[in-house]
Amino acid sequence: RSCALALLRSREKMPKDKVLEYERVVCQYLNLPPLHDDDDDETDDKEQPQLTKEQLQQAIDVQYQIENTSFIPGADLVVQSLGEDDEKIEAFIKEWRRFFLETSKPRFLPVGWGVDNSVVCGGD
Numbered sequence: 754r755s756c757a758l759a760l761l762r763s764r765e766k767m768p769k770d771k772v773l774e775y776e777r778v779v780c781q782y783l784n785l786p787p788l789h790d791d792d793d794d795e796t797d798d799k800e801q802p803q804l805t806k807e808q809l810q811q812a813i814d815v816q817y818q819i820e821n822t823s824f825i826p827g828a829d830l831v832v833q834s835l836g837e838d839d840e841k842i843e844a845f846i847k848e849w850r851r852f853f854l855e856t857s858k859p860r861f862l863p864v865g866w867g868v869d870n871s872v873v874c875g876g877d
Contacts, residue, residue: 756775756776756779757813758809759771761813776804782815788803843872847868847872850868
């Protein structure tokens with residue numbers, strides 16, 4: 754995709770060896786025969802066959818991201834691992850607070866904020 758995009762937008766500004774490399778990649782992806790033989794280096798660019806704008810656009814439009822239906826976001830995994838156990842949840846939150854302090858070393862925190870403060874709103 755990025756090779757086709759570069760060829761479409763900046764072919765004229767690119768070094769010839771990069772153009773040839775990117776064309777090879779795009780041709781391979783589109784299952785096209787190679788445009789150039791390896792011994793074509795001496796031939797003038799204007800005489801060389803080129804990928805069409807349509808072919809380049811076809812390579813650019815490819816849907817390269819495929820949804821992983823079995824993916825579970827990290828936050829969901831954490832919640833699942835803690836389950837309904839309030840003690841585990843409280844221990845996790847306090848450990849996260851410690852990690853936050855050690856890692857970010859904040860200079861300012863709200864009054865009353867502390868690692869060991871109650872996890873439940875309105876709790877002790």
